[in-house]
Every structure is written in structure tokens, then in C-alpha cells.
Amino acid sequence: MDLGAFAEEVLDAVAGICGDVVVESQTQAAHVIDALCRRPGSNHRELAAVFGVSPEQFEHARARGKEESKDSVYTEMCRLDAVYTWNALIQRINYAAHWREEFREMQNAGDGGTSSEEEDEVLQELEVQAADGENRQPDADGENRQPVLSKFGLAIPSLAPQASRAKAKLLLEKQLDGAACEVLKGRLARRLEAEVFEHLPNDKDYKCCVRGLVANLRRNPMLAGGYVAGRVPPQWIVLADHEALATRMHQLQRRALRTECLKEVRECEEAEKARHKQWAVAKGHGLGRVPDLLP
Known part of the structure; x- marks a missing residue:
């Protein structure tokens, strides 16, 4: 993925959806992310890599932190993780517009x-x-400077x-x-x-x-x-x-390798299900009742 072209697409999506150069709310950021995900040939894993979040965090954020679980603690953790991820995504989407202004000032400076x-x-x-610091004589402990320790005794x-x-x-x-x-x-x-x-x-x-x-x-x-x-x-x-x-070549190679691995995993799962079904039939499990042929 060309990050320069992707930054242009991010700015176009923000301008078209928000009517401004920056994103101000989570709802606007959600619309921008959805627009980027609907691009032809877009890959969610690559989008998460560009924004510096994990694929799991990216998907949880798109799902608004909703997790079907009976554990209330886990559900709350997913919601808080989605809130943190959305804040990070909003910040990194706005980096594109802020950098344009900063680069323009950098060019116009003396x-x-x-x-x-x-x-x-x-x-x-x-x-x-x-x-000169390396050539100094070490102290009694054999070092020029002792590491700074915290109140818990850990080196800072x-x-x-x-x-x-x-x-x-x-x-x-x-x-x-x-x-x-x-x-x-x-x-x-x-x-x-x-x-x-x-x-x-x-x-x-x-x-x-x-x-x-x-x-x-x-x-x-x-x-x-x-x-x-x-x-x-x-x-x-x-x-x-x-x-x-x-590089783009390495990204395409990694995408092709990931696609082949997922294909093999799906084929292995289907073959495993068919094998379990055959074993169940061979052991006589799940068979229907034998029809009574006698009058």
C-alpha cells in the first residue's frame, strides 16, 4: 500500500463525509473507516497496520465494542478497548491534515x-x-555511572x-x-x-x-x-x-501467502468434518431406524 496515496484517500473521505479537513467525533470517524474499508481491493489487516492498531482492535472498534458474551467484565473490557481504539483512529486520521499544514509552514520558512x-x-x-566518558576510570563498582533505581528497586x-x-x-x-x-x-x-x-x-x-x-x-x-x-x-x-x-512487492507476497494459508485451513476444516462424519457412520452413530420389511 502506498501511504502517500492512502493519505490522499483519507483526506478525500474526511472532506466528503465531514465537510472539513479533520474528524471531530466517533460517528464521523466510523463513516470514514467504513468508506475506506469499502474501497476496491481494500484489506482490513493492512488498514489496521497503517493506523498502528492490531486487527482485533480494528474489528472490535468497527463492531462498536459489542461482544456476545454473558461475562459482564469481558463485555466491559471490549467496550473500553473499542473506545481507546476509536480515540487512536481519530487522532491518526487527523494527523494527515495536520501534517499538510505543518509541511507547508516548513516549506515557507526561511x-x-x-x-x-x-x-x-x-x-x-x-x-x-x-x-572521553568511556576513557574515564571506573568507580569501585566497575561502572562510570550507576543506574537510577525506582522506589521498588527496579532500574529506570x-x-x-x-x-x-x-x-x-x-x-x-x-x-x-x-x-x-x-x-x-x-x-x-x-x-x-x-x-x-x-x-x-x-x-x-x-x-x-x-x-x-x-x-x-x-x-x-x-x-x-x-x-x-x-x-x-x-x-x-x-x-x-x-x-x-x-515495499509493495513484499505486501503483495504477504497477502498472497496469507490467502493461501487461509485456503488450506478451510480445506483442512472441511476435510476434518467429512472425516468425523465418516467415522460416525462407521461406528453406527446417527443412523436412522431400519425400516420393518416384514408384513
Whole structure:
């Protein structure tokens, strides 16, 4: 799925249904989602991956959290999960319109901000500081800094350091080819990195997410081009499932494989039902009464 074209379809659906560029209520969001699901060739699993929710959450939200169960606790949990999912869907639908305005302001802004050379200088300074920190003598415990512990004795995860963030900006900037100017490309890289840090401030999760984004942007030029052109919001790139960020060929292959697996499962279920029926007949279960042939 081309996220840039999908963002255009989302904006068209919102404008046609809501008469505005944003969604303001759950009812409007439900109509928009239904319109997107009725598109030719649409796949509910891929839509859920784009919006960053699980397929189960997506289907529960479309069903308005109604679950046929006698357990009141489970029913209430399904309803609350549907409310949370709808809030997330409304927020991520509106990201498309908000990003258009933000990208337009980013284009119309002056040439302020740090250039790539200044970014390199900052990175070199941070690397020198990191090297100096590594060369320091360890303390009595064999470490330069003790981890911060909570009141329960658990280690609090450390935030991503500035050196890692500077490296991430440079790596992301290298994958954003096709920008109108180097200044705009630097701003887009900083905006995407800031979005990653906002949602994943932990150092380990931050590095893992950045590595995944760099790989997806390198393998999927359509994704990088859509972001550089201002069509794909950075929030979608960060929050979307890895399946939505893959290339179109990989998505089609995954869809074909999933279809074949479901077909095999259905055939296995039908064969199993026929086998059970044959065994029941062989054992004499479920047979009708033998007609009385004698006069």
C-alpha cells in the first residue's frame, strides 16, 4: 500500500463525509473507516497496520465494542478497548491534515536551522565527549555511572543520549532523497527523529526503531518519496506496523501467502468434518431406524 496515496484517500473521505479537513467525533470517524474499508481491493489487516492498531482492535472498534458474551467484565473490557481504539483512529486520521499544514509552514520558512555541516560538527563534538566518558576510570563498582533505581528497586530505563540522536538524524537524512533543498531535508529528518524520540524515549527502543525506519526508508523509495513530498505524516511512519512500511512487492507476497494459508485451513476444516462424519457412520452413530420389511 502506498501511504502517500492512502493519505490522499483519507483526506478525500474526511472532506466528503465531514465537510472539513479533520474528524471531530466517533460517528464521523466510523463513516470514514467504513468508506475506506469499502474501497476496491481494500484489506482490513493492512488498514489496521497503517493506523498502528492490531486487527482485533480494528474489528472490535468497527463492531462498536459489542461482544456476545454473558461475562459482564469481558463485555466491559471490549467496550473500553473499542473506545481507546476509536480515540487512536481519530487522532491518526487527523494527523494527515495536520501534517499538510505543518509541511507547508516548513516549506515557507526561511533558511534558518543548522545545516548538514553544522550537524557534522555537533556530531563530532558529541562523539569526542562520549569517548572521553568511556576513557574515564571506573568507580569501585566497575561502572562510570550507576543506574537510577525506582522506589521498588527496579532500574529506570535511560533516555536516548544526544550522540545517538545526532547519529539518528544523519542516518535518516541520508535516506531522504528527492527533497527540494538540503535545508528542507534536514528539517524533515529532525522532525522524524523528534517523533521517534517522543514516542520511544528509551535508549534501547529508540535505537531499534531508528534502525527499522532507516532500513524501511532505504528499501521502500515510495515511502521516502511520500514523506519528502509532504504526503505521509511522520506519525504514521513511527506508529505504523512494519507490515505497512514494507515495499509493495513484499505486501503483495504477504497477502498472497496469507490467502493461501487461509485456503488450506478451510480445506483442512472441511476435510476434518467429512472425516468425523465418516467415522460416525462407521461406528453406527446417527443412523436412522431400519425400516420393518416384514408384513
